[in-house]
Amino acid sequence: MRIFSLLQAGKHATLTSFFSPMYLAFFLPACILFYAVMPKRGKKYALLLESLGFFWLVSGQYIAWLLVSIVSIWGCGLWIGWIQQKRDAAVKAAEKPQRKAIKQKYLGYTRLVLALAALGNLGILLVLKYSGFFVQNVNSVFGLKISVPAYVMPIGISFYTLQAISYLFDVYQGTVKADRNLMRVALFLSFFPQIVEGPICRYNQTADQLWNAGQIRYDNLTLGLQRIGFGLMKKLVVADRLNTFVEGVFDQYWEFQGGVIAIAAVCYTIQLYMDFSGSMDAVTGMAQIFGITMPENFKRPFFSRTISEFWTRWHVTLGTWFKDYIFYPVTMSKPMKKLTGAARKKLGNHFGPLVAGAIALFCVWFCNGVWHGAAWSFIFFGMYHFALILGGSLIAPAVKKLNEKIGFSPEKPFCHLVQVLRTCVLVVIGELFFRAAGLRAGMNMFGRMVTDFRFSSLNAALLEALSIDGADFLIVGVTVLIVFVISLLNEKGICVRGSLQKKPTPVRWAVLYALILYIIIFGAYGVGYVPVDPMYANF
Amino acid sequence: MRKHFLSSVAFLLILVVLLAALSPVFRPKNNTAEAGTQDVQADGILGEPENTIDVLFLGNSEAYCSFIPMEIWKEHGITSYVCSTPAQRMYQSVEYLRSVFRTQRPQIVVVMALAICWDYSPVEVVTKMTGEWLPVVRYHDRWKSLQAEDFYKPVRYTHVEADKGYRLYRESRAADTTEYMEPTDAVERLPSKNVRRLEIIHRLCQEHGAQLVLVSVPSTYNWNGRRHNAMTALAESMGIAYLDLNCMQQEVPIDWEMDTWDEGDHLNFTGAKKVTAFMGEWLEDTGLFEDKRSQEAYSQWNVFLQDYLASEASE
Numbered sequence: 001m002r003i004f005s006l007l008q009a010g011k012h013a014t015l016t017s018f019f020s021p022m023y024l025a026f027f028l029p030a031c032i033l034f035y036a037v038m039p040k041r042g043k044k045y046a047l048l049l050e051s052l053g054f055f056w057l058v059s060g061q062y063i064a065w066l067l068v069s070i071v072s073i074w075g076c077g078l079w080i081g082w083i084q085q086k087r088d089a090a091v092k093a094a095e096k097p098q099r100k101a102i103k104q105k106y107l108g109y110t111r112l113v114l115a116l117a118a119l120g121n122l123g124i125l126l127v128l129k130y131s132g133f134f135v136q137n138v139n140s141v142f143g144l145k146i147s148v149p150a151y152v153m154p155i156g157i158s159f160y161t162l163q164a165i166s167y168l169f170d171v172y173q174g175t176v177k178a179d180r181n182l183m184r185v186a187l188f189l190s191f192f193p194q195i196v197e198g199p200i201c202r203y204n205q206t207a208d209q210l211w212n213a214g215q216i217r218y219d220n221l222t223l224g225l226q227r228i229g230f231g232l233m234k235k236l237v238v239a240d241r242l243n244t245f246v247e248g249v250f251d252q253y254w255e256f257q258g259g260v261i262a263i264a265a266v267c268y269t270i271q272l273y274m275d276f277s278g279s280m281d282a283v284t285g286m287a288q289i290f291g292i293t294m295p296e297n298f299k300r301p302f303f304s305r306t307i308s309e310f311w312t313r314w315h316v317t318l319g320t321w322f323k324d325y326i327f328y329p330v331t332m333s334k335p336m337k338k339l340t341g342a343a344r345k346k347l348g349n350h351f352g353p354l355v356a357g358a359i360a361l362f363c364v365w366f367c368n369g370v371w372h373g374a375a376w377s378f379i380f381f382g383m384y385h386f387a388l389i390l391g392g393s394l395i396a397p398a399v400k401k402l403n404e405k406i407g408f409s410p411e412k413p414f415c416h417l418v419q420v421l422r423t424c425v426l427v428v429i430g431e432l433f434f435r436a437a438g439l440r441a442g443m444n445m446f447g448r449m450v451t452d453f454r455f456s457s458l459n460a461a462l463l464e465a466l467s468i469d470g471a472d473f474l475i476v477g478v479t480v481l482i483v484f485v486i487s488l489l490n491e492k493g494i495c496v497r498g499s500l501q502k503k504p505t506p507v508r509w510a511v512l513y514a515l516i517l518y519i520i521i522f523g524a525y526g527v528g529y530v531p532v533d534p535m536y537a538n539f
Numbered sequence: 540m541r542k543h544f545l546s547s548v549a550f551l552l553i554l555v556v557l558l559a560a561l562s563p564v565f566r567p568k569n570n571t572a573e574a575g576t577q578d579v580q581a582d583g584i585l586g587e588p589e590n591t592i593d594v595l596f597l598g599n600s601e602a603y604c605s606f607i608p609m610e611i612w613k614e615h616g617i618t619s620y621v622c623s624t625p626a627q628r629m630y631q632s633v634e635y636l637r638s639v640f641r642t643q644r645p646q647i648v649v650v651m652a653l654a655i656c657w658d659y660s661p662v663e664v665v666t667k668m669t670g671e672w673l674p675v676v677r678y679h680d681r682w683k684s685l686q687a688e689d690f691y692k693p694v695r696y697t698h699v700e701a702d703k704g705y706r707l708y709r710e711s712r713a714a715d716t717t718e719y720m721e722p723t724d725a726v727e728r729l730p731s732k733n734v735r736r737l738e739i740i741h742r743l744c745q746e747h748g749a750q751l752v753l754v755s756v757p758s759t760y761n762w763n764g765r766r767h768n769a770m771t772a773l774a775e776s777m778g779i780a781y782l783d784l785n786c787m788q789q790e791v792p793i794d795w796e797m798d799t800w801d802e803g804d805h806l807n808f809t810g811a812k813k814v815t816a817f818m819g820e821w822l823e824d825t826g827l828f829e830d831k832r833s834q835e836a837y838s839q840w841n842v843f844l845q846d847y848l849a850s851e852a853s854e
Contacts, residue, residue, distance in 0.1 A: 022662045218543040471683040509550060513557060520558070521565075521679045526670070527577045528680060 015058050016155055016196055016537050018228075018282040019235050027054070031192070032289060036216050044211050047187055047290065054192035055155070062154035066190060069121055073164045074185040076117030077171045081178025083109045114172045118165050125161045128153045133374030155537065156195040158371060162321050164189055167203045169325050176203045184211045193286040197279050197536040199297040199317040209292045216289060219501075224289035226497060229515050231281025236523035237479045239275035240532045241472050242267045243524070248466035250435055250445075258448040259455035260462075265432040265445075270480060272431060273301070275535045276315070300487045305410070305419035307388045307426055318371070322364045330360035350397055358390050365389075376439040384430050467528075475522050558673045564689050565681050566674040570696040575681045583700030584620045584639055591837070592643045593828050594619035595749075596704070597635055597740075598651025599627045604805040605756040606649075608703035609847035610815040612840050615823045616830030620645075621704030629654050629736035630664055634671060636740055640747050646827045648744050649818075652755040652770045652781070653762070655733045701843040707808055707850070714759040714795040714803025720785050723764035729773065741777060750827075753781040756814055757793045759803030782821070784814060791817045 015023050031050045038046040056063045087106035091099050128151045135148045154160075167188070170176040179185050188207040249256050249264035256264070277298040287294045301314035311319045330336060336356040344352030369382020402408075408415055429446070436442030463469050486496050500508055525531070567575035570582040580603065584592065594617060596602045602623035611619050622635050632654060639645070670677030681689075737753075744751040753774050755762055762785045774781030784791045791813050795803060798810030806814060822828065831837045 021666045022660070025665065026662055469683070505546075509553070512550075513554060516554060517557065517561070520676060521561075521682050523679065526677065526680065 015054065017531065017534050018193070018196075018279055018286070019232055020531065024228075024232075027057075028286065032216065032221075035290065040214065043213050043215075044187060045183070047191065047210060047213060048183060051187065051190040051192040051195070055190060055195065059154045065124065065154055066160075069124070069160075069164065070186045070189050071182070072117060072120060073167060073189065074179070074182045076113055077168055077178040077185070078180065079113050080110050080168065080171050083113065084174070110172055114168055117168050121161050121164055125157055127151070128157065130370070130374045156197070159198045159200055160189065160195060162200045162318070162371075163198075166200065166321060166325060170203055179203075179207070181211075187211060191287075191292075193283045194294065197276070197283070197534055198315075199280065199283065199295050200321050201295060201317065205295055206292060213290050213292060215291075217291065220288050220291050223497065223501070224285040224287075226500075226512065226515075227285030227288060228282045229285075229512070229519065231278035231285065232523075233479065233515060233519050234274040234278030234281065234483065236519055236525060238476050238483075239271045239278060239535075240529065241468075241476055241524040242271040243530075243532050244467040245463075245472075246271055246435070250437065250441075253436075253441065253445045253448065256448075257454045257457050258450065258452035260458050261432075261445050262428075262449050262453065263455075263458070265428050265435075265449075268435045269428045269431040270476075272435075272535055273298075273314075274480075274483070275532070279534050279536065300491050302424055302427075303420060303487070303491055304423050305416065306392060306423060307385060308392065310423055310427060311385070311389075318368070322368055326367060327360045327364050330363055331356050336360065351394075354390075354393055357393070361390055362386055372434070377433055377436055377442050380439050380442065381430055381434045384433060388426060479522070555673075558675050561675040562673050564675070564685070565678040566694060567678060567681070568689065568692050568694050569698060571698045575678055575684065577677075578624045579698075580700055580702070580704050580706065581622045581624050581635065582696075583698060583704060584622050584643070585696040586698040586700075587620065587643065588836070589642050590644050591618055592620050592639075592645050593617050594647045594649065594822060595636070595639055595643070595645040596621040596623060596649045596651075597627070597632045598623045598649075598654050600625050600805060601653055601756050601758060601761070602627075602649075602651050603704055603706045604708060604800075604807075605811050605814045606818060607705045607811050607815045607847075609705070609844055610812060611819040611822065612832070613844055613848075614816070615819045615828070616832035617819070617822055617828045618831060618837065618840060619703065619822075623651070623704060626657075627651075627654060628657065628659050628663075628667075629733045629740075630659075631667065633736050633739050633743075636743055640743065644747060645749050647752060647822065647825070648740070648749045649752045649754050650737070650740060652753045652766070652783075653758075655729055655737060655753075655770070655773070656727060656766055657733070658730045699839070701846050703843075705811070708800040708805065709808050710800040711797050711807055711809075712800060712802050713797075714799050716759050716795050716803070718763075719759040719795075719803075720762065720767070721764055723768070725765045725768065726772065727765040727769040729769050734773065737773070738777070741779060750825075751779045753779060754818075755781075755783045755785055757784050757791060757798075757806060757810065759795060759799075760801075761804065784817065787817070 015027055017023060034050065035043060035046045052063065052066075055066055059066075083106055087103065087110075090102050090106070094102050131149050131151070135146050138144060139146055139148070167176070167185070171178045184207055187210045188201070188203060191206070191210055194201065246264055246268045249261060250268070253261055253264075280297040284294045284296070295317055297316050299313040299316060301310050304310035304313055331340075336359065339359075340353050340356040343355040346352070347355070365382040365386035366379065367382075368385070369379045372378045372381065403410065410416065410419060432445055432449075433439070433442035436445055460469070489496050500511060503511075565575075570576045570579065570585045572579045576582050584595075594611070596606050596619065600623065603621050606619070606621050608619040608621060611617050622639060624631065627635075632650060636648065741751050753770060755767070755770060762783075767783050767786065770781055770783065793799075793806070793810055793813060798806055798813065800807035832841065
């Protein structure tokens with residue numbers, strides 16, 4: 001009876017945090033143990049059972065949605081595959097002149113099925129996530145009083161939906177073959193470490209790995225646990241420690257000078273990075289324990305020299321999803337190709353392709369903003385990055401000429417540093433709007449930063465009111481420095497984890513003990529701290 | 540395989556040894572907030588002179604809102620201490636009792652019945668108990684205030700609480716009594732782990748010559764007929780006294796318009812005085828205690844009493 005009470009549906013919201021004691025000390029060890037004792041043929045089913053069990057424990061009855069969605073994705077994938085098979089057979093049997101028409105005919109069918117499945121799954125996300133925002137805006141524009149719906153969303157629905165749609169697109173594009181095995185599709189879509197916050201994997205990246213997962217190997221286990229430990233340090237020592245300060249300033253920004261708001265914006269950017277990349281370290285580490293290699297979601301984003309580069313290093317799997325499934329399909333569509341041809345004639349080879357590119361880029365960044373949340377501040381966040389990237393492309397020739405004229409070589413270390421710092425500043429401004437409690441609040445905060453850039457009110461009393469002190473900032477600084485040095489080494493091609501693995505056992509253990517003790521002593525947990533949910537789990 | 544297993548065990552053992560070695564450094568060296576103690580009011584009992592406490596109250600916030608040791612001292616000359624913390628679980632009560640019995644010999648131990656109704660997860664127990672066994676985990680945040688003496692200074696508890704664990708709330712927010720204590724035959728199912736913890740408390744009390752008493756203090760929010768029935772049956776089965784003050788409107792005339800500070804969840808000062816008046820009489824009626832008000836060894840209680848009377852009169 002007591003065991004069953006532990007397995008109650010939807011009663012374990014703390015499991016959404018990979019760093020909760022419930023997850024780290026109980027759920028994960030239980031999963032590893034269950035997986036390890038299963039015979040080789042049963043391991044994939046163990047992973048599937050654990051994944052569905054995880055969803056059941058966190059989201060309860062919403063597992064019905066997950067199961068129906070998985071079956072629909074699997075079924076539609078097969079349907080598209082079946083149409084493509086029929087097309088291939090028809091094309092093979094037809095004379096050459098007729099083949100194009102046959103292909104067109106079947107293309108229409110596959111598009112219809114794809115649209116049906118994608119919109120069906122996307123529709124649920126749209127209703128649950130955006131209907132409240134939509135009704136709110138309709139009310140304010142037309143002066144209506146329609147009651148605003150508020151739904152509880154299944155955990156990870158935003159990540160899951162994109163991953164599911166990517167599978168259908170890949171089948172449609174012929175990148176992967178439709179999988180006849182429902183269980184394999186189910187495991188690919190529901191693998192428990194990644195369903196909460198991603199990464200958004202492609203079918204050909206993880207499906208076979210998951211299905212063929214073998215024995216737990218000692219080196220995978222230790223490396224995976226090390227990676228989880230590194231993520232735990234980022235989350236507990238930095239992200240959670242900064243939370244009270246960031247929350248305090250953002251929630252009552254009108255009481256703070258612009259300089260303090262700027263510090264809070266920097267702290268929030270650090271917090272978000274440490275939280276999300278720390279969670280990704282945990283996901284990657286957990287997957288590694290089972291012998292699965294996950295795609296990396298962060299590639300040292302703060303070394304980027306431009307905003308475009310930043311988005312190839314930050315939340316990589318989301319960026320590539322938008323690139324592959326929105327940007328390319330839009331730019332490669334017939335109307336856009338026509339537009340590019342016409343624009344190239346009038347505007348030249350640089351600006352001509354930018355017209356269609358700008359339209360595709362707008363779609364990408366509108367979707368990116370909206371994906372993060374149903375609010376104008378998120379749409380603004382998307383448009384801000386759209387404007388920066390498009391603006392960068394538009395002024396690129398002029399900047400190149402200017403650089404040549406003034407002798408500014410972007411490859412010189414100092415110039416490189418200036419570009420990196422400029423990108424960081426632009427990112428921090430974007431994150432200010434991202435975190436602000438609405439677009440108006442974001443504008444007001446930014447306005448204060450510009451018009452009242454002072455720090456004189458930043459004293460011990462203010463910090464005490466925000467439940468943070470100099471020692472907190474010091475330990476945050478030290479930890480950020482540790483992460484920076486490791487990132488710098490990785491950037492230079494030195495794999496820190498790999499190097500550590502080659503060291504003698506006493507050295508290796510000493511480093512690991514240092515990491516564990518560092519987390520235990522300097523982590524923001526226990527009395528006086530409120531556990532902070534993973535920040536991206538809410539998106 | 541065997542090598543890896545042994546290596547993992549060795550790694551974990553060394554880690555535990557490291558944590559155990561660091562724990563004395565992080566453990567607060569005194570029972571004050573400045574020294575890093577987290578539950579100063581409850582831990583004040585650690586600073587009381589040995590074998591000077593007659594009655595111990597254990598439990599959650601209901602205890603520190605309902606019993607005023609200084610009132611009991613003023614009226615009856617009985618020394619008591621409220622060793623209670625917010626949402627104190629039964630497993631925590633057991634630990635508190637063990638630590639109290641190391642220096643005190645209370646003759647009566649009063650346990651709040653409400654905590655017996657509360658369920659909790661094994662994760663919570665392991666997390667909390669890890670902090671108890673390895674103080675470096677519980678008091679890790681002391682890294683900010685560590686000094687050289689923390690590495691060699693022994694633990695010495697010197698702080699005594701003037702209010703002896705009671706926390707004063709004067710506000711008044713009326714309670715809704717619509718369904719309060721409606722008669723029923725239904726019986727609430729008590730978590731078996733709490734019953735087991737109560738048995739441990741009972742055994743500890745017997746070993747130390749103390750009498751165990753279960754008490755439900757008045758609370759429209761927390762108490763009802765189902766819980767009363769369950770607790771009555773439990774007390775009977777264990778052969779311990781049970782006082783449900785929710786059923787004693789004559790003896791404890793709580794005015795739910797005035798005597799609660801949070802709409803019936805907890806009692807305020809006026810409510811606590813009524814409960815304490817009854818409890819003091821009940822304790823005296825047991826005949827277990829002598830009046831210590833004139834004893835020199837307890838002179839500090841009279842000093843604290845003056846403080847209490849002054850604060851009582853100030854409002």
